[in-house]
Structures are given as C-alpha cells and as structure tokens.
Amino acid sequence: MTIKERIEESETRQFKAVFPNTTNHYDTLFGGTALSLMDEVAFITATRFSRQRMVTVSSNKIDFTKPIPAGTIVELIGRVSHIGTTSLKVEVNIYIEQMYNYQKEHAIFGEFTFVAIDKNKDPVKITQ
Amino acid sequence: MTIKERIEESETRQFKAVFPNTTNHYDTLFGGTALSLMDEVAFITATRFSRQRMVTVSSNKIDFTKPIPAGTIVELIGRVSHIGTTSLKVEVNIYIEQMYNYQKEHAIFGEFTFVAIDKNKDPVKITQ
Amino acid sequence: MTIKERIEESETRQFKAVFPNTTNHYDTLFGGTALSLMDEVAFITATRFSRQRMVTVSSNKIDFTKPIPAGTIVELIGRVSHIGTTSLKVEVNIYIEQMYNYQKEHAIFGEFTFVAIDKNKDPVKITQ
Amino acid sequence: MTIKERIEESETRQFKAVFPNTTNHYDTLFGGTALSLMDEVAFITATRFSRQRMVTVSSNKIDFTKPIPAGTIVELIGRVSHIGTTSLKVEVNIYIEQMYNYQKEHAIFGEFTFVAIDKNKDPVKITQ
Amino acid sequence: MTIKERIEESETRQFKAVFPNTTNHYDTLFGGTALSLMDEVAFITATRFSRQRMVTVSSNKIDFTKPIPAGTIVELIGRVSHIGTTSLKVEVNIYIEQMYNYQKEHAIFGEFTFVAIDKNKDPVKITQ
Amino acid sequence: MTIKERIEESETRQFKAVFPNTTNHYDTLFGGTALSLMDEVAFITATRFSRQRMVTVSSNKIDFTKPIPAGTIVELIGRVSHIGTTSLKVEVNIYIEQMYNYQKEHAIFGEFTFVAIDKNKDPVKITQ
Numbered sequence: 001m002t003i004k005e006r007i008e009e010s011e012t013r014q015f016k017a018v019f020p021n022t023t024n025h026y027d028t029l030f031g032g033t034a035l036s037l038m039d040e041v042a043f044i045t046a047t048r049f050s051r052q053r054m055v056t057v058s059s060n061k062i063d064f065t066k067p068i069p070a071g072t073i074v075e076l077i078g079r080v081s082h083i084g085t086t087s088l089k090v091e092v093n094i095y096i097e098q099m100y101n102y103q104k105e106h107a108i109f110g111e112f113t114f115v116a117i118d119k120n121k122d123p124v125k126i127t128q
Numbered sequence: 129m130t131i132k133e134r135i136e137e138s139e140t141r142q143f144k145a146v147f148p149n150t151t152n153h154y155d156t157l158f159g160g161t162a163l164s165l166m167d168e169v170a171f172i173t174a175t176r177f178s179r180q181r182m183v184t185v186s187s188n189k190i191d192f193t194k195p196i197p198a199g200t201i202v203e204l205i206g207r208v209s210h211i212g213t214t215s216l217k218v219e220v221n222i223y224i225e226q227m228y229n230y231q232k233e234h235a236i237f238g239e240f241t242f243v244a245i246d247k248n249k250d251p252v253k254i255t256q
Numbered sequence: 257m258t259i260k261e262r263i264e265e266s267e268t269r270q271f272k273a274v275f276p277n278t279t280n281h282y283d284t285l286f287g288g289t290a291l292s293l294m295d296e297v298a299f300i301t302a303t304r305f306s307r308q309r310m311v312t313v314s315s316n317k318i319d320f321t322k323p324i325p326a327g328t329i330v331e332l333i334g335r336v337s338h339i340g341t342t343s344l345k346v347e348v349n350i351y352i353e354q355m356y357n358y359q360k361e362h363a364i365f366g367e368f369t370f371v372a373i374d375k376n377k378d379p380v381k382i383t384q
Numbered sequence: 385m386t387i388k389e390r391i392e393e394s395e396t397r398q399f400k401a402v403f404p405n406t407t408n409h410y411d412t413l414f415g416g417t418a419l420s421l422m423d424e425v426a427f428i429t430a431t432r433f434s435r436q437r438m439v440t441v442s443s444n445k446i447d448f449t450k451p452i453p454a455g456t457i458v459e460l461i462g463r464v465s466h467i468g469t470t471s472l473k474v475e476v477n478i479y480i481e482q483m484y485n486y487q488k489e490h491a492i493f494g495e496f497t498f499v500a501i502d503k504n505k506d507p508v509k510i511t512q
Numbered sequence: 513m514t515i516k517e518r519i520e521e522s523e524t525r526q527f528k529a530v531f532p533n534t535t536n537h538y539d540t541l542f543g544g545t546a547l548s549l550m551d552e553v554a555f556i557t558a559t560r561f562s563r564q565r566m567v568t569v570s571s572n573k574i575d576f577t578k579p580i581p582a583g584t585i586v587e588l589i590g591r592v593s594h595i596g597t598t599s600l601k602v603e604v605n606i607y608i609e610q611m612y613n614y615q616k617e618h619a620i621f622g623e624f625t626f627v628a629i630d631k632n633k634d635p636v637k638i639t640q
Numbered sequence: 641m642t643i644k645e646r647i648e649e650s651e652t653r654q655f656k657a658v659f660p661n662t663t664n665h666y667d668t669l670f671g672g673t674a675l676s677l678m679d680e681v682a683f684i685t686a687t688r689f690s691r692q693r694m695v696t697v698s699s700n701k702i703d704f705t706k707p708i709p710a711g712t713i714v715e716l717i718g719r720v721s722h723i724g725t726t727s728l729k730v731e732v733n734i735y736i737e738q739m740y741n742y743q744k745e746h747a748i749f750g751e752f753t754f755v756a757i758d759k760n761k762d763p764v765k766i767t768q
Contacts, residue, residue: 414548417548420545437538439543505579
C-alpha cells in the first residue's frame with residue numbers, strides 16, 4: 001500500500017452516547033473523559049497505520065471549542081497527519097451529533113505524537 | 129433521503145482497544161463487555177437512522193464465534209437491517225484486528241430490535 | 257449430587273442498586289449494562305454447575321419487557337435450564353424491585369449457552 | 385409479616401466474578417472494591433427490610449480474614465442483625481468460592497449501621 | 513529519617529470531584545465509593561510509610577458524619593496513626609469542600625490496619 | 641488573601657495506585673487515564689483558586705516523558721500558573737513513586753486553560 005492508502009485505511013472512528021457515567025456536574029461530557037477517548041482513538045489510529053508498538057509521547061494544543069451536552073452522541077475521528085522517521089502524528093476531531101435531528105457540530109480538536117518502540121522499549125523507525 | 133441512503137448514513141462504527149479493564153480471567157474480552165458495547169452501537173445506529181427516541185425491546189440470537197484476546201483491537205459495525213411500522217432491527221458485527229499485522233477476523237454477530245417511543249413512553253411509528 | 261441438586265446449588269443471585277453510573281439519558285438502566293450483568297450471572301451459574309472452564313458461545317432471544325427506572329433495585333437470577341454433552345444453557349431473569357414498597361415485577365428474560373473447554377481451549381464434555 | 389420473616393425476606397445475595405478490573409497489583413480483590421460491594425449489599429438489605437429511605441451512618445470493625453485471588457467467585461450475603469428505634473444494623477459476609485472445585489471459605493465480615501430519613505433528610509422511626 | 517519525619521512524609525492527599533459516576537439515587541456520594549477511596553488512600557499511606565508490601569487486615573469503626581452532595585469537591589487525607597511490630601494503622605479523614613465558596617467541613621473518619629508481608633505472603637516486621 | 645496565597649491554598653494533590661483497571665496492554669498507565677486524571681486535578685485547582693464555575697477551553701502541549709509501570713504510585717500536583725482577565729492556566733505534573741523504595745521521578749507535564757462562566761454559560765471575569 002502507498003502511504004496515502006495506509007492513511008485512509010487506518011482512519012479510526014468511534015461513536016459514543018453521552019450517558020451519566022461520562023458527565024460532570026454541569027451535565028456536559030467531562031473534559032477528562034473526552035481526553036481519554038481521544039487518546040484511545042489516536043493510539044488505535046497510530047497502531048493501525050504502523051502495525052508497530054506505539055506509545056504516546058505528547059499531545060499538542062487541544063481546543064475544547066464547544067461543551068458536549070448529556071443526551072447527545074459524539075463521533076471521534078482519528079487520522080494520521082504527519083509521518084517522521086521514528087514518530088508520527090495523529091489528529092483527532094470530536095463532533096457532537098444531536099439525537100433527534102441532523103445537526104452535527106465540531107467540538108474538540110487535538111493532535112497526538114507517537115513513537116514506535118521495540119520489545120526492549122527502544123525507539124525504532126516507523127515502517128514506511 | 130431515501131431509506132437506502134438513511135441506512136448508509138446511520139451505519140455506526142466503534143473501535144476499541146482490549147485493555148485489562150475489559151477482560152475476564154482467561155485474558156479475553158469479557159462477554160458482558162462485548163454485549164454492552166454491541167447494545168450501545170445498536171442504540172446509536174437506531175437513533176441516527178430514525179432521529180426518534182428508541183428503546184431496546186429484544187436481542188435475537190447472538191453468536192460468539194471467536195474469543196477476543198487482550199492486546200487486540202475490536203471494530204464494531206452497526207447497520208439497520210429491517211424497518212417495520214413501529215420497530216426496526218440493527219445488526220452488529222464485531223471484528224478482531226491484530227495490532228501488529230493486517231489480520232482481521234469476524235468474532236461476534238448479533239441483531240437488536242428497537243421501538244420508537246414518544247415523550248410519554250408510548251410507541252410511535254418509525255419515520256419513513 | 258444429582259443433576260437436580262446441582263441445578264439448585266448453582267442457582268446464582270445478584271442484587272444491584274440502579275445508580276447513575278448504570279443509566280442512560282432516559283434515566284433507566286442502560287440495556288448494555290443489563291446485558292453485561294446477565295452475562296456475568298450466567299457465566300457464574302454455568303461455572304458453579306460444572307466446575308469447569310466455561311465460555312459463552314451464544315445468547316438466545318433476550319426480551320426487555322419493561323424499562324428499569326433509576327432509583328430501583330434489580331435482582332438477577334441465573335439457573336441452568338438445559339444440559340447437553342458439551343454445552344449447557346442458563347436462563348437469567350431480571351426483576352425490578354421498588355425501594356419503598358413491596359412491588360416486584362419481571363423485566364428481562366434471556367438464555368445463554370456455554371461450552372466447557374480444557375486448558376488448550378478445546379471443547380470437552382460437561383461433567384455429568 | 386413478623387420481624388423474623390422480614391429479616392428472612394430481606395436477606396440479600398450478590399455473586400461476582402473477580403476479573404482484572406477489580407484487582408490490585410497483588411492480583412487479589414482490591415480492599416476498596418470489597419468495601420464498595422459490601423456497602424451496596426448492606427444498603428440494599430436495609431432498604432428491602434425497612435422500605436424506607438436509608439443512609440449509612442457507620443461501619444463497625446471489618447475483618448479481612450483472607451485475600452481473595454483473581455479468577456475466583458465471591459458471594460456477598462447481607463442480613464439485618466439488629467433493629468433499633470431509628471437505626472438498624474446489617475451484617476455482610478463475603479465468601480470465596482473456587483471456580484473449579486467445591487471449596488468455599490469465609491473471607492470478610494463487616495457490620496453497617498443505617499438510619500431512616502424522610503424527604504427533608506430528618507431521621508424517622510424504623511417501621512416495625 | 514525519624515518515625516515522625518516518616519509519618520509527615522507519608523501523609524497522602526487525594527482531591528476528587530463528586531461527579532454523577534460516583535453518586536447514589538439521593539445525589540450524594542455513594543458510601544461504597546467513599547469506602548473505596550478511603551481504602552486506596554490508606555493503602556498508599558501505609559506503603560509510602562513502610563516501603564513494604566502492605567495488605568489491609570481490618571478497618572475500625574468508620575463514621576459517616578455528613579452526606580456529601582454531588583457537585584462538591586472532597587479531600588481525603590491519610591496519616592499513619594499507630595505503628596506496631598508487624599502492623600500499622602492509618603487514619604483517613606474526608607472533607608467536603610464547596611466549589612463556589614470557602615466552606616470546608618469534616619464528613620467521614622475511618623481507621624485502617626495493615627500488615628507487612630513478604631513475597632510468600634508471610635507477615636514480616638514493619639521496618640522501624 | 642493575596643493572589644500568591646490563593647495560589648498556595650489552591651494547590652491540589654492526588655495520589656493514585658496504578659492498578660490493572662488503569663493500564664494498557666504494555667502494563668503501563670494508559671495515556672488516556674493519565675489525561676483524565678490531569679484534567680480532573682486541573683479543574684479542581686482552577687475551581688479552588690477562583691471559586692467560580694470553570695470550564696476547560698484548551699490544554700497546551702503535554703509531554704509524556706516516562707511510561708508509568710503497573711504497581712507504582714502516582715502523585716499529581718496542580719497549580720495555577722497564569723491569571724488572565726477571563727481565563728487562567730493550571731500546570732499539572734505527574735510523578736511516579738516506587739512502592740518499595742524512595743525513588744521518585746517526573747513523568748508527565750501539562751498545562752490547561754480554563755475560563756470562568758456564569759449561570760447562562762457566558763464568560764465572566766476571574767475574581768482577582
């Protein structure tokens with residue numbers, strides 16, 4: 001596969017319903033839960049692109065543009081955005097989807113950096 | 129949108145990493161966790177198709193074809209499979225994806241039935 | 257013990273309070289949580305009957321007869337319903353119990369099939 | 385019902401499988417998880433006895449006699465042990481049940497005190 | 513370090529926000545969640561004091577003086593209160609802190625006893 | 641209180657034991673769990689400084705310097721690092737503490753930005 005095809009193939013989606021076990025006392029998705037879901041999606045995207053052992057080394061600026069109310073649906077989409085020699089970056093966007101109409105809005109954007117490691121946890125090259 | 133387009137549009141995917149908080153003492157995904165994820169994906173699919181208040185009324189036979197080992201990725205795909213007057217059915221398939229190669233296998237199949245209800249919890253017609 | 261005594265002995269009960277961490281946005285027990293509890297009770301029942309390594313192979317039709325409101329108590333009861341050569345079936349019923357009066361109603365019924373496996377995960381006979 | 389019958393009727397059982405999401409780094413049931421399950425069972429027992437709004441006011445000495453290994457089953461049994469004017473006590477015992485033989489041992493004992501409250505959270509008499 | 517310094521050094525604090533995934537149907541912190549947090553803080557305190565493998569053997573009387581409302585902050589503080597030959601005791605206090613003013617009140621007090629064990633799970637002396 | 645005193649007073653600590661329900665398949669703390677804990681500590685710090693309704697608007701670059709092994713203790717420390725007109729920044733550091741010796745290392749650094757809102761969710765000034 002070309003790099004472009006591998007990026008398409010490794011795009012990773014996750015729909016979640018915003019139920020009470022994910023919310024804060026404002027009845028919106030707790031920011032920490034959002035970050036946890038984003039890191040999981042980013043990790044899966046990075047792993048499905050490289051098929052190597054990947055670990056998070058950093059997240060860049062993450063913007064929480066809109067609060068996400070209880071009783072909505074969120075869609076997370078992870079996509080490889082940059083491929084370096086030993087690291088790669090994954091963009092994750094979260095969208096709010098209303099349950100009872102077709103309104104869909106962007107809510108959160110973040111970018112995560114991963115490095116590939118071998119069994120001794122030493123960094124190795126990203127397979128290109 | 130035609131019914132066919134609505135079915136395409138409401139297809140719902142969820143990738144998850146099989147971490148220790150989801151496994152049983154055999155180090156495979158706990159069956160109850162799999163059922164919980166399937167019901168969530170089925171509920172989101174039904175809601176995104178109908179844009180109505182949907183409640184689960186039954187699940188048909190669910191086949192656990194393969195155990196899902198810890199340290200793999202699962203993909204759940206929900207898709208509307210039948211539309212009745214006041215109920216609809218959603219098929220959910222779970223696939224196991226290896227992390228470090230391209231192997232992907234079917235693991236679990238299930239079908240869930242939902243009815244649409246109004247604010248008084250009385251059944252209403254599915255919008256067609 | 258006779259088979260009949262083993263069925264009595266392995267009957268498995270689980271009471272749970274329906275707190276916010278188990279509910280959906282309708283303030284009723286999330287269907288996925290109910291399925292997860294049912295599979296756990298069915299697994300324990302099957303294991304306590306056979307004292308062998310058991311894995312879920314399927315669930316038959318599960319009927320969600322009544323929604324289960326937040327602030328109630330549920331009782332799950334698992335009971336072996338059929339014993340085959342290499343598989344057995346467990347029925348699970350969920351009852352809703354009101355907290356502040358003696359009303360108790362049936363809410364969900366399901367049946368789960370298990371097979372016995374050895375250490376190599378090959379099917380073995382159910383001990384009779 | 386007599387008090388004795390109400391005590392029998394309100395006895396509350398909960399079986400749980402000791403899976404990785406409940407254990408500590410010694411691969412035994414985390415003490416905090418055990419306490420949380422005990423308080424839930426005690427609360428349900430107190431509520432099912434009195435059919436009144438009950439709140440925990442204290443737990444007496446709780447003895448952790450035996451560690452509970454991962455891959456076992458636990459049974460919790462709650463039973464009203466003392467009835468006062470505005471409070472009652474519930475004993476909770478936890479037993480470890482091996483999965484693959486009939487060995488069953490006592491592991492933890494505790495006693496919890498509850499008071500009945502009205503809607504304004506003022507203490508009221510236990511219905512006798 | 514002196515014993516007194518080791519007690520100071522091992523004092524262990526944990527702040528938590530009381531979100532819906534920790535509450536009961538009265539919209540207050542579920543008692544079982546409070547006990548679970550207390551045992552975790554007590555375990556960390558005991559381990560940080562002794563730097564040995566510690567296991568909970570009992571909790572003394574725990575007093576739930578005040579219910580803890582949703583939408584508040586709790587602070588848990590663990591502190592070694594007694595050092596025996598093979599066991600030590602840890603006091604844990606929980607305080608409720610209002611979010612939008614400086615009011616802080618004591619809510620729960622408990623004391624936990626730990627013993628030190630070696631790799632074979634046999635009791636050993638507390639390092640003094 | 642002066643600003644400096646308010647910063648001291650609102651410093652917020654959280655100790656956690658790294659148990660299996662928080663780890664990934666490498667047996668290290670899952671990055672998403674770390675981010676969730678960091679956001680909770682940052683939110684509590686911001687709220688305790690301002691005593692106003694605070695919402696996360698962004699996180700700056702977060703560096704995961706060291707993986708955090710299962711069976712260790714982590715300490716999170718949140719501290720207000722910048723106070724603007726309608727927003728403030730909170731730094732969160734995570735340290736790994738070994739259980740059985742006194743080694744303590746820095747593992748993760750992040751900075752979170754919060755804004756104060758009123759009951760209509762409109763931004764308001766930070767109380768100075």
